[in-house]
Amino acid sequence: MNLLDFLTPSPEIAKREGPDDTIVISSRVRLARNLKNISFPGWATKQDRIRAMDLMRPAVENLPQMKDGFSTIMDELSPLDKQLLIERHLISREHAVKSAGSAVVMSKGEIFSIMINEEDHLRMQALLPGFQLESAFNKIDEVDTLLEKQLDYAFSSKLGYLTACPTNVGTGIRVSAMLHLPGIVLAEQINQIIQAVNKLGLAVRGLYGEGTDALGNFFQVSNQQTLGEEELQILERLQKVVAQIVEHESNARTLLLEKQKTAVLNHIGRAYGILANAYSMSSKEAMNLLSLFRLGIDYGFFPNTIRALSDELFLICQPAHLQKLYPNTNEPEERDIVRADIIRERLKDIKGPITK
Amino acid sequence: MNLLDFLTPSPEIAKREGPDDTIVISSRVRLARNLKNISFPGWATKQDRIRAMDLMRPAVENLPQMKDGFSTIMDELSPLDKQLLIERHLISREHAVKSAGSAVVMSKGEIFSIMINEEDHLRMQALLPGFQLESAFNKIDEVDTLLEKQLDYAFSSKLGYLTACPTNVGTGIRVSAMLHLPGIVLAEQINQIIQAVNKLGLAVRGLYGEGTDALGNFFQVSNQQTLGEEELQILERLQKVVAQIVEHESNARTLLLEKQKTAVLNHIGRAYGILANAYSMSSKEAMNLLSLFRLGIDYGFFPNTIRALSDELFLICQPAHLQKLYPNTNEPEERDIVRADIIRERLKDIKGPITK
Numbered sequence: 001m002n003l004l005d006f007l008t009p010s011p012e013i014a015k016r017e018g019p020d021d022t023i024v025i026s027s028r029v030r031l032a033r034n035l036k037n038i039s040f041p042g043w044a045t046k047q048d049r050i051r052a053m054d055l056m057r058p059a060v061e062n063l064p065q066m067k068d069g070f071s072t073i074m075d076e077l078s079p080l081d082k083q084l085l086i087e088r089h090l091i092s093r094e095h096a097v098k099s100a101g102s103a104v105v106m107s108k109g110e111i112f113s114i115m116i117n118e119e120d121h122l123r124m125q126a127l128l129p130g131f132q133l134e135s136a137f138n139k140i141d142e143v144d145t146l147l148e149k150q151l152d153y154a155f156s157s158k159l160g161y162l163t164a165c166p167t168n169v170g171t172g173i174r175v176s177a178m179l180h181l182p183g184i185v186l187a188e189q190i191n192q193i194i195q196a197v198n199k200l201g202l203a204v205r206g207l208y209g210e211g212t213d214a215l216g217n218f219f220q221v222s223n224q225q226t227l228g229e230e231e232l233q234i235l236e237r238l239q240k241v242v243a244q245i246v247e248h249e250s251n252a253r254t255l256l257l258e259k260q261k262t263a264v265l266n267h268i269g270r271a272y273g274i275l276a277n278a279y280s281m282s283s284k285e286a287m288n289l290l291s292l293f294r295l296g297i298d299y300g301f302f303p304n305t306i307r308a309l310s311d312e313l314f315l316i317c318q319p320a321h322l323q324k325l326y327p328n329t330n331e332p333e334e335r336d337i338v339r340a341d342i343i344r345e346r347l348k349d350i351k352g353p354i355t356k
Numbered sequence: 357m358n359l360l361d362f363l364t365p366s367p368e369i370a371k372r373e374g375p376d377d378t379i380v381i382s383s384r385v386r387l388a389r390n391l392k393n394i395s396f397p398g399w400a401t402k403q404d405r406i407r408a409m410d411l412m413r414p415a416v417e418n419l420p421q422m423k424d425g426f427s428t429i430m431d432e433l434s435p436l437d438k439q440l441l442i443e444r445h446l447i448s449r450e451h452a453v454k455s456a457g458s459a460v461v462m463s464k465g466e467i468f469s470i471m472i473n474e475e476d477h478l479r480m481q482a483l484l485p486g487f488q489l490e491s492a493f494n495k496i497d498e499v500d501t502l503l504e505k506q507l508d509y510a511f512s513s514k515l516g517y518l519t520a521c522p523t524n525v526g527t528g529i530r531v532s533a534m535l536h537l538p539g540i541v542l543a544e545q546i547n548q549i550i551q552a553v554n555k556l557g558l559a560v561r562g563l564y565g566e567g568t569d570a571l572g573n574f575f576q577v578s579n580q581q582t583l584g585e586e587e588l589q590i591l592e593r594l595q596k597v598v599a600q601i602v603e604h605e606s607n608a609r610t611l612l613l614e615k616q617k618t619a620v621l622n623h624i625g626r627a628y629g630i631l632a633n634a635y636s637m638s639s640k641e642a643m644n645l646l647s648l649f650r651l652g653i654d655y656g657f658f659p660n661t662i663r664a665l666s667d668e669l670f671l672i673c674q675p676a677h678l679q680k681l682y683p684n685t686n687e688p689e690e691r692d693i694v695r696a697d698i699i700r701e702r703l704k705d706i707k708g709p710i711t712k
Contacts, residue, residue, distance in 0.1 A: 277626060277709070278625055278629065
């Protein structure tokens with residue numbers, strides 16, 4: 001089966017809506033769990049990893065949430081397909097380099113994804129559009145409850161759930177939100193925000209997680225540690241901080257429009273002008289320009305009907321998506337040309353920013 | 357009289373055509389002459405300068421070429437008007453800072469301009485669109501002949517015409533062509549060309565002459581010295597070199613289109629996209645982007661009917677032109693906004709580059 005036939009088509013995924021989705025792109029909750037009496041994947045022999053996988057995979061595949069889902073061992077995925085799943089945030093970059101004994105199971109519609117033998121035996125996530133962390137938690141909590149009935153989790157009454165890395169011990173929960181913060185970036189307040197969020201014990205990362213750049217003004221905010229706090233405390237803390245950042249971004253956008261309208265229009269107009277007329281464009285540049293284009297839609301400078309188009313372009317402009325959708329684009333230079341062609345073609349009937 | 361009412365309106369000046377004018381913007385011949393028995397302007401007292409001016413100015417004003425012309429002493433021009441004349445290439449930057457005893461007389465239509473008491477007593481030029489150096493020489497030679505009948509020129513049978521600076525002694529002639537060389541610049545051959553031209557004893561300068569940047573891929577080629585060669589020899593040498601550069605530029609453009617069409621389209625498309633959608637733009641950026649836009653017109657990527665519009669934008673995007681045409685643009689930031697507004701407005705019905 002072609003992975004693209006399983007994944008939600010990009011125009012459909014771009015249409016997904018959620019609360020506050022002009023700023024909060026997605027909400028994600030993931031839980032780390034391990035089996036009792038089997039070495040953590042990093043320590044396990046190949047045989048142990050395969051044994052653990054064979055124990056877990058049927059249980060995961062048979063979850064009602066995974067009906068019509070997609071299950072594969074990592075060995076069977078091409079490098080390109082692995083990259084595609086990273087771009088969809090369905091597997092981690094670490095999981096992509098795993099081989100024998102590692103697998104991934106994903107639900108139709110991409111809400112659920114469960115990695116088997118990543119850093120932990122199980123890494124399960126629920127990913128929802130917009131600002132709905134609680135809902136994402138409830139969804140993955142149901143999955144966890146169902147799996148716990150069948151699998152023997154490593155659990156200490158003193159420490160909580162045991163995990164490969166001490167930062168995950170306890171609840172094994174990571175709550176994160178992907179935020180689009182062009183206003184805060186344009187207002188040159190992003191470093192302050194990152195510092196403030198860090199002081200609250202939360203991490204700020206780039207588009208593809210730990211150690212990646214904040215391409216396209218996307219920032220991922222998540223909890224750093226899981227020990228000594230209840231799931232709901234962590235969730236509540238994240239919700240509060242994200243709500244504050246949303247308010248800050250919203251204020252920054254309003255203030256920019258009031259005080260620096262020409263500068264804002266200049267940024268957005270130039271971004272649109274280049275997107276609509278370039279004949280070669282790197283993925284990085286596309287992300288950064290599309291970010292300003294999306295801000296223009298949020299401001300009402302472009303018709304709201306093209307919001308889904310803008311989000312679709314974000315998705316398909318990523319290297320693996322492009323290479324998968326368009327044959328003969330194995331080389332970055334070829335992709336840069338095709339990427340520019342696609343964007344130009346899609347924007348050809350859309351006019352530059354219009355203000356009332 | 358408002359200077360702008362005298363100068364050719366920018367749409368009219370942009371419509372001027374001449375041979376090879378996709379590459380040779382204009383041809384200019386200027387002659388340096390001095391009066392006998394009166395100190396050169398740099399050495400003269402204020403009284404001497406005024407005496408010399410009073411001798412020369414009526415003769416210049418009464419030339420048939422200056423019928424309906426414009427004559428003014430430099431003291432009466434505002435700093436803005438002086439800058440306007442520099443941008444039109446009607447006076448030199450050096451002449452703009454002259455005061456008592458200096459004047460300029462220009463013909464209706466701007467072909468002739470005669471500076472009085474610049475570095476020499478007389479600096480007279482004929483400026484024509486396109487590649488027509490010989491015609492420019494013949495025109496200024498007629499003026500010179502008429503003036504020589506009335507004024508007593510400083511002339512040495514051994515050295516020729518005497519001038520303030522030794523580089524002008526002899527014929528006092530400077531022949532120059534303003535070239536638009538985006539092809540050679542894009543092909544990264546401009547430094548070789550400049551070196552080759554220098555070796556032939558010719559100078560390559562920027563848009564506003566000696567010591568200025570090559571804004572907008574404009575380069576001015578002229579002879580360096582005037583001693584020991586006849587006027588016609590100098591003229592012929594310039595013609596030959598300019599013809600070679602024209603051929604080189606033409607070949608570079610053809611080759612770029614054949615071998616690097618996407619890269620060329622990418623440059624031109626982006627330039628157009630920014631011009632058509634920016635809300636703030638410096639004069640320097642406008643020149644550089646308009647240069648690529650003009651190349652796009654030369655390539656046939658845009659309708660040929662907008663050639664004059666593009667040339668007009670070159671003219672009115674210069675700071676003094678903008679400030680003169682649009683009130684309340686004394687500050688560079690204000691001009692940057694108005695400049696972007698004008699360009700956006702003029703380009704709003706023009707589509708991005710189209711290739712057959």
